[in-house]
Amino acid sequence: MDGDCGEVRSQKTEVSNQKSEGKSQRSEGGVSDFRLLTSIAIILFFVVFYFYPMAAIIGRGVSPAMLDTLADADTWRIVGFTCWQAALSTLLTLAVGLPGAYLVARYTFRGQSLLRALTAVPFVMPTLVVAAGFNALIGKRGWINLLLASLRLPTPALTHSLAAILLAHIFYNTTIVIRLVGDYWSHLDPRLAQAARTLGANRLRAFAAVTLPLLSPALLAAALLVFIFDFTSFGVVLVLGGPRFATLEVEIYRQTFAFFDLPAAAALSLLQLACTFALTLIYTRLSARLSAPANLRSTEFTQKPLHTLRRKLAAAIIVAGLFALLLSPLAALGARSVTRLEAERGQRGEIQRGLTLDYYRALFDNERGEAFFVSPIAALGNSIRYALITVMLSLLLGIPTAWALATPSPVGAVSTAEGRGGGLLESLILLPLGTSAITLGLGFLLAFNRAPLNLRASPLLIPLAHTLIAFPFVVRTLLPTWRSIRPQWRRAAATLGASPAKVWRRIDLPIIGRAAIVAAAFAFAISLGEFGATALLTRPELPTAAVAIYSFIGKPGALNFGRALAMSVLLMIATASSILLIEKLRIKGVAEF
Amino acid sequence: MKLKHILTLIPLLAACAAPTPAGPRALTVMTHDSFAVTDSALEEFESANNATVQILKSGDAGGMLNTALLNKESPLADVIYGVDNTLLSRALDNDLFERYDSPALAALPAELKLDSENRALPVDYGDVCLNYDKAYFADKGLPPPANLAELTRPEYKSLLVVEDPATSSTGLAFMLATWAAFGDDGFTKFWADLRANDVKVVADWETAYYTEFSGSSGKGPRPLVVSYASSPPAEVVYASAPLDDAPTASITGAKSCFRQIEFVGIVKGTKNRGLAEAWVDFMLSKTFQEDMPLNMFVYPALPSAQLPDAFVKYSGQVESPIILDATTIAERREALIETWTEIVVK
Numbered sequence: 001m002d003g004d005c006g007e008v009r010s011q012k013t014e015v016s017n018q019k020s021e022g023k024s025q026r027s028e029g030g031v032s033d034f035r036l037l038t039s040i041a042i043i044l045f046f047v048v049f050y051f052y053p054m055a056a057i058i059g060r061g062v063s064p065a066m067l068d069t070l071a072d073a074d075t076w077r078i079v080g081f082t083c084w085q086a087a088l089s090t091l092l093t094l095a096v097g098l099p100g101a102y103l104v105a106r107y108t109f110r111g112q113s114l115l116r117a118l119t120a121v122p123f124v125m126p127t128l129v130v131a132a133g134f135n136a137l138i139g140k141r142g143w144i145n146l147l148l149a150s151l152r153l154p155t156p157a158l159t160h161s162l163a164a165i166l167l168a169h170i171f172y173n174t175t176i177v178i179r180l181v182g183d184y185w186s187h188l189d190p191r192l193a194q195a196a197r198t199l200g201a202n203r204l205r206a207f208a209a210v211t212l213p214l215l216s217p218a219l220l221a222a223a224l225l226v227f228i229f230d231f232t233s234f235g236v237v238l239v240l241g242g243p244r245f246a247t248l249e250v251e252i253y254r255q256t257f258a259f260f261d262l263p264a265a266a267a268l269s270l271l272q273l274a275c276t277f278a279l280t281l282i283y284t285r286l287s288a289r290l291s292a293p294a295n296l297r298s299t300e301f302t303q304k305p306l307h308t309l310r311r312k313l314a315a316a317i318i319v320a321g322l323f324a325l326l327l328s329p330l331a332a333l334g335a336r337s338v339t340r341l342e343a344e345r346g347q348r349g350e351i352q353r354g355l356t357l358d359y360y361r362a363l364f365d366n367e368r369g370e371a372f373f374v375s376p377i378a379a380l381g382n383s384i385r386y387a388l389i390t391v392m393l394s395l396l397l398g399i400p401t402a403w404a405l406a407t408p409s410p411v412g413a414v415s416t417a418e419g420r421g422g423g424l425l426e427s428l429i430l431l432p433l434g435t436s437a438i439t440l441g442l443g444f445l446l447a448f449n450r451a452p453l454n455l456r457a458s459p460l461l462i463p464l465a466h467t468l469i470a471f472p473f474v475v476r477t478l479l480p481t482w483r484s485i486r487p488q489w490r491r492a493a494a495t496l497g498a499s500p501a502k503v504w505r506r507i508d509l510p511i512i513g514r515a516a517i518v519a520a521a522f523a524f525a526i527s528l529g530e531f532g533a534t535a536l537l538t539r540p541e542l543p544t545a546a547v548a549i550y551s552f553i554g555k556p557g558a559l560n561f562g563r564a565l566a567m568s569v570l571l572m573i574a575t576a577s578s579i580l581l582i583e584k585l586r587i588k589g590v591a592e593f
Numbered sequence: 594m595k596l597k598h599i600l601t602l603i604p605l606l607a608a609c610a611a612p613t614p615a616g617p618r619a620l621t622v623m624t625h626d627s628f629a630v631t632d633s634a635l636e637e638f639e640s641a642n643n644a645t646v647q648i649l650k651s652g653d654a655g656g657m658l659n660t661a662l663l664n665k666e667s668p669l670a671d672v673i674y675g676v677d678n679t680l681l682s683r684a685l686d687n688d689l690f691e692r693y694d695s696p697a698l699a700a701l702p703a704e705l706k707l708d709s710e711n712r713a714l715p716v717d718y719g720d721v722c723l724n725y726d727k728a729y730f731a732d733k734g735l736p737p738p739a740n741l742a743e744l745t746r747p748e749y750k751s752l753l754v755v756e757d758p759a760t761s762s763t764g765l766a767f768m769l770a771t772w773a774a775f776g777d778d779g780f781t782k783f784w785a786d787l788r789a790n791d792v793k794v795v796a797d798w799e800t801a802y803y804t805e806f807s808g809s810s811g812k813g814p815r816p817l818v819v820s821y822a823s824s825p826p827a828e829v830v831y832a833s834a835p836l837d838d839a840p841t842a843s844i845t846g847a848k849s850c851f852r853q854i855e856f857v858g859i860v861k862g863t864k865n866r867g868l869a870e871a872w873v874d875f876m877l878s879k880t881f882q883e884d885m886p887l888n889m890f891v892y893p894a895l896p897s898a899q900l901p902d903a904f905v906k907y908s909g910q911v912e913s914p915i916i917l918d919a920t921t922i923a924e925r926r927e928a929l930i931e932t933w934t935e936i937v938v939k
Contacts, residue, residue, distance in 0.1 A: 074935070243757055243794060243938055258759040259927065260659040260683065373647060449666050456667040485665040540649055540669060554796065555626075556811060 022312050035407070039425055040402040045397060046428050048453075049464055053184060053443025054273075054435075069267040079271070084238075084245040085162065086230035089169035093226050094219070096170050096325065097177025099318045101418060105185030108303045117323065119175040120579055122326055124522075125572065126529025127235030128549040132568035133238055135330030135553065136336035141561055143332050146341060160242030168236040170290045171325060172225040178322075180225070184218035189297045203391060204578060228279045232272075232436040235531040235546070239553060248272045249438045253535065256442065266385055266446070269439045280434035303373030330572060337565035340558070359562030363570075371553075372543045376563060379548040380570055383528055386544060389463035390470055390527035391520045397467065398474035399512075401425055405475070406482035433472045437532025442463055446535050458543055465533040468522035481515035482508075518582050525578045528571065545571045582591060601708045620868045621647045623661060623670035623860075625654045626760075629888040638875045644868055653797040654762035655680060661860070672872050674716065679765045681713055682923030689859030693870055696843040697877035701894050705854055707919050715854035716876050717891040718771055720822040720911045722765040722843040723753075725806030729816035731739050738817070740846050741774055745786035753817040754793040754805040757938070758930050762853070765817040768933055769922065770851035773915045780929070784936045794938060797873070808841035811900040822850060823890040826907035830887055838907075845909035852914040855891065911938040 069075055100119075104112060122130070136142050138158035145155040158164055166459065192243035196206040212219075234249040246254060248268060267428035306312045340356040364373035374382075404425055432440070444465050448455040455461045485508060493503045531546040538547045544568055617639070628650060637669045651657040654675050657793055661673055665687070676684045684690060690712035697712060698706065705715035723744075725737040738744050744753060756764030793815060795801045803811040806818035809828065825839035832840075843850075857876050859869045875881055882893035886904045893900075 074931075074939070077939070243796060254759070256663070257656060257659050259930070260662055261927075373649065445663060449663070451666075454666055456664060540651070541666065554800075556800050 009156075035404050038404050042397060042401055042404075042428065043424060046431070050431055050435075050468060052321040052453075053440065053447040056447035057266045057269050057273075057439070057443045059266075060262055061270045063263050063267075065263045066267040066270075069264050070271070075268065075271070078246055078248060078251050078268075079275075081245070082231055085165060085169075085245075085247065086227050086233075089166050089173070089230040090223050090227045092166055093170050093173045094223060095132060096179055096321075097174040097222075100174065100178045100322050101182035102186055103315055103318050104182040105188075106190070106303060107306050107311075107315065109306050111319065115319060117580070118323070118326055119178050119581070121330075121576055122172055122523040123175045124529060124575060124579055125172075125330075126568075126575060127531050128239065128527065128545055128546045128553075129333070129568045129572045129575070130168055130171060130329060131236055131239035131548055132553060132564055134164060134171075135392065135561075136565055137329050137332035138164060140165075141336075141341070141558075143336065159240050160244065162241075162245065164240040165233075165237055165245060168240055168329075169230050169233065171329060172236075173229055174322070174325065176226055176229075177222050180222040180358065181215065181218045185215060186299045186302055188214050188296055188302065190302050218291050220324045223285065224279065224283045228276065228283060231279065232438075234275060234436075234438055234535075235550075239550065248275070249436055252438050253532075256445070256536065262446065265442055269442050269494070272436055272439050273434075276436050276439075277434040280430060284430065321391040332421065333565055333572070334569055337562065337569045356410075356562075359559070359566040362563050363566055372522065372540045372548070374541070374543070376548045376552070376567055379543040380540050380567065380574075383545040384574065385569070386463050386466065387524045387527035389460065390466040391523045393463060393467040394470045394474045395516060395520060398471060398478060401429070401471075402475050402478035402482050406433045406479055406485075411546060420484060429472050429475050432468045437469060437530065438536065440468060441533030441536030444533065457539065462534055462537050462542075462544070463527065465537060466527040466530050467523075469530060469533065473522045473526065474519040477519040478512065478515050482512060485511055521578045521582045525575050525582075528575050528578070597635050609866065618642070618644045618865065618868055619647060620644050620672070620865055620872055621649055621670040622872065623649045623651055623657060623673045625657050625675040625799070626650045626652060628675065629834070631884050631888060633881055634884045637880065638872070641868060642868060642871050643742055646872070647857060653756075653760055655760050655765065658684055658689075661689060665689060665861070668860045668862055670860055671865040671869045672859055674855070674876065676713060676856050676858065677762050677766070677787040678707055678718065678852075678917075678919055679762050679769060679922055681856060681919055682859065682926075685712060686923075688861060691861045691863070691866075693859050693873055695870070695873050695877060697874050697895075699801060700897065701877070702896060706841050706893050708856070713858045714873060714877065715894045716857050717857050717882075717885055717889070718852060718854045719891040720762055720845070720914045721770065721819065721853055722806065722822045722845055722850040722909065722911065724802075724806070724820040724824050724841050724843050726806070726816035727840055727842055737842075737844060739832075739844070740746075740849050741771055742791075744817075745783065745790050745792070747758055749790065749817065751791040751793075752815055753763055753787070753790075753819075754795060754801045754813075754815045755819045756801050757794050757796050761797045761801075763801075763819060763821075765926070765930070766851040766853045768929060769917055769926075770849070770915050772929055773851075774848045774926070781932065781936060784933060788937050789809050792937065821890060822909045822911050823886070823892070823904065825909065826904045827890045829907050830903050843909035845911045846914060847912045850911045850914040852916045854894075 058221055099114075103109075104115065126206070134142075138144050140155075140156075140159065144158065148155045193206045196210045197203070202207060231247070232249055233247060234253070237247050237250050238253070241250070246270065252265050252272065253270045255261045255268060289428060293460060306315050337359055338355055339353075340358065341353055363376040363380075366378075372379065384521045444461060446455065448458075448461060455464075487505050490503050493507055494500075498506065529546060531550070534544050535550065538544060543551075549564050549567050549571070552560045552567065555561075610715070628648065629650075635646060638644070643790060649670055651660050651669075654677055657673070658676055660678050661669060673684075673689070692710055692712050693714065694711050698711065701715060705718060707713070707715070708871045723738070723741075730737045735748060738746070738749055743749070755767060758765040758768040772781055775783050793805060795805060798820065801818050802809050802820050802822060802824070803813075805811075805815050806820070807813050807816045807929040808818070810831075822843045822845055825841045825843060828841050829836050857868065857873055859873060863869050877895065879895065879898055882895040882898035885891055885893050887901050890904075892921075
């Protein structure tokens with residue numbers, strides 16, 4: 001996000017350079033043929049794996065029963081709750097995130113990079129890991145209830161409540177506010193507010209009249225993005241909300257698995273699709289405005305060290321608060337996964353308390369008559385295999401897409417068909433962004449469970465769904481990097497006698513390679529933690545780690561709960577490592593969020 | 594893993610599913626989480642048929658059935674056991690099972706054979722009744738409720754835990770019992786009153802019985818639970834210290850229990866028809882039928898099967914259970930669940 005403006009400017013010059021000398025590049029005819037082929041291949045992929053499943057939803061959803069679903073007061077109550085909890089979560093997230101955003105925007109301090117790295121972790125933490133973490137913290141068998149019980153105080157049910165849902169949403173999205181708003185804020189010229197103060201405005205008025213309006217595009221974009229994530233929240237609501245709370249996502253899942261009412265599930269999916277598309281479109285419009293603001297300043301100019309004691313203290317409180325919020329559920333999870341505190345079923349009254357690795361050992365057990373054909377640890381192996389296939393597929397798809405979008409086509413070669421193809425490609429990136437995981441999963445379930453394309457039992461089905469989900473992130477990581485390669489470099493190399501292949505190898509590849517690793521890590525982490533589409537598509541012979549966590553956490557008995565936590569810890573470690581890799585390889589100034 | 598490896602894996606997986614002449618044949622039985630069988634009985638079947646049996650537990654009966662239906666075109670199992678009379682029509686209407694006129698059917702009572710086409714064969718039955726924690730009511734000097742209607746009284750506030758009928762067949766059976774007992778209007782009022790009386794709803798029987806109910810080993814907070822007339826003997830049989838009497842009892846008065854019948858069926862399109870038939874015959878055989886009561890605490894469908902002593906001694910004698918025919922259940926099930934959800938959960 002840092003320095004987006006610089007990037008935009010360089011893009012503009014790039015485009016004008018292209019225009020001035022377009023026609024001379026006839027030799028690139030082969031390249032443009034290749035581009036056309038690439039575009040067709042990618043569009044074909046989307047036809048089969050995106051439009052066909054969506055058509056299957058429309059086929060099931062558009063029926064006389066759809067009117068019943070849409071006329072049902074229950075449907076609108078669920079839509080209402082989905083919006084209400086998302087709005088509430090968004091407001092709370094802004095309230096929690098803004099002090100942090102201000103801190104990273106205006107001050108330089110020790111531990112800033114650590115804070116930044118830390119805030120990256122929750123963003124891709126698997127929802128089931130977070131749900132398990134909050135269960136370990138505030139759940140019935142969690143630390144807080146254990147503490148209250150040991151003090152002989154009443155133990156309230158904190159999970160299965162709106163509060164638990166909100167808490168998990170704040171945990172997830174505070175990061176977005178800090179990054180989006182904080183980065184933007186750090187480039188705002190502080191002299192504007194200082195001028196207002198000199199003219200007699202007090203601190204509050206200067207903020208309200210000057211800083212806030214300047215900040216509003218970033219605030220709106222962050223709020224909208226947070227709202228979208230909360231609106232489509234599934235795993236958190238399913239596990240922490242319990243049966244009383246249902247967002248549209250959870251209701252689609254319930255209609256499918258609890259009632260087997262596929263027409264109703266499809267009708268709700270169409271409703272969900274309309275909502276998410278509208279929200280995503282507004283967001284992309286807003287974030288486009290974000291990249292072209294005026295009067296941006298480098299951070300060297302806008303940031304200063306914390307020099308008074310009061311400021312240092314305030315900063316310490318903010319940082320400590322953020323650390324507590326972001327780390328406590330994960331720490332609770334880790335600690336609870338190695339602690340035995342209650343009797344196993346059947347051991348009436350005999351409780352052996354203490355540290356134990358039993359829950360981890362139990363992950364290797366494969367007893368006859370479990371929910372899966374394989375041991376829980378094998379589920380983690382499946383997750384990793386699925387994630388690797390997802391990485392391959394999404395790079396296979398994402399690199400050509402980014403290439404086709406980033407390499408400006410020579411003006412002379414722009415046929416109308418190709419022009420349209422480029423536009424199509426551009427909007428293809430948006431489609432999976434505007435489609436919730438459950439909707440995608442339901443589409444796959446309805447489309448690929450029968451001839452002509454019966455992929456129901458194929459081990460590729462889940463990675464294909466994950467690829468679509470990861471695709472926008474992969475392209476958005478690659479595209480800015482590719483666009484940052486100045487055509488002069490390529491031309492200079494060509495002038496010095498390099499063949500097109502050598503230009504590619506010596507100029508494009510080294511720069512793209514790094515971005516591709518970051519994109520791969522993104523795809524890996526997304527696939528590893530994905531639960532919505534997976535929950536609908538999973539089969540007992542190839543379960544994923546997230547599915548195993550969900551299966552164990554809902555079952556009674558200390559051992560099942562312990563296994564869910566142990567599995568969550570392993571999944572958390574796997575995901576956190578891939579995120580650390582992203583942070584290490586991130587090229588400052590070019591990566592988009 | 595390389596894509597190439599995955600692609601080579603596909604025929605490999607297909608090969609695993611197909612029967613191979615050498616080595617034991619694999620049979621997959623899909624069932625609910627409450628399924629249990631004595632190892633020796635299962636091994637007897639395996640060695641007699643040169644087979645290995647994979648038991649796939651897929652949640653509560655409702656969730657299991659829907660999972661099976663969503664995978665109908667690429668079946669997850671050869672045989673499905675545990676679909677009961679509350680959900681039978683959903684399985685049959687969606688064409689999940691193949692007909693099998695098992696020779697064992699002749700010995701079973703006619704009133705259990707609800708599918709005239711023999712796609713679903715009855716294996717066992719049980720009565721869904723309220724269970725209570727005897728110690729709790731004795732300590733409080735409170736008589737347990739005598740029937741369903743009394744549950745809404747203030748002295749039973751915050752005492753009852755039930756299963757969600759949308760996800761649990763036990764919960765569904767209990768909900769149907771209340772509908773049969775009170776009629777349409779009485780049903781609405783009863784559940785609204787029960788909600789006001791702080792009824793707790795959980796997703797499945799295991800959670801209700803083992804984590805919420807105070808009479809079970811889980812030592813939960815609530816002394817009243819929707820379970821089975823045969824749950825009290827289970828408490829005696831599985832007690833860690835020998836017990837003279839069951840710590841729990843069931844409420845078995847007239848019109849308070851619901852007769853639940855469980856079925857087995859061969860999945861349409863199975864590649865293991867012969868072995869699947871052998872499994873169905875095995876479930877209806879005396880060996881399995883006599884093994885069931887103490888493993889799953891249900892009554893065997895086979896009248897000649899001997900019941901264990903503890904089972905007879907501690908099971909409540911159910912007076913005139915509620916029996917609903919499959920057509921009525923099929924017609925009313927979804928609408929009642931919706932009404933129930935509206936009243937109780939929302």
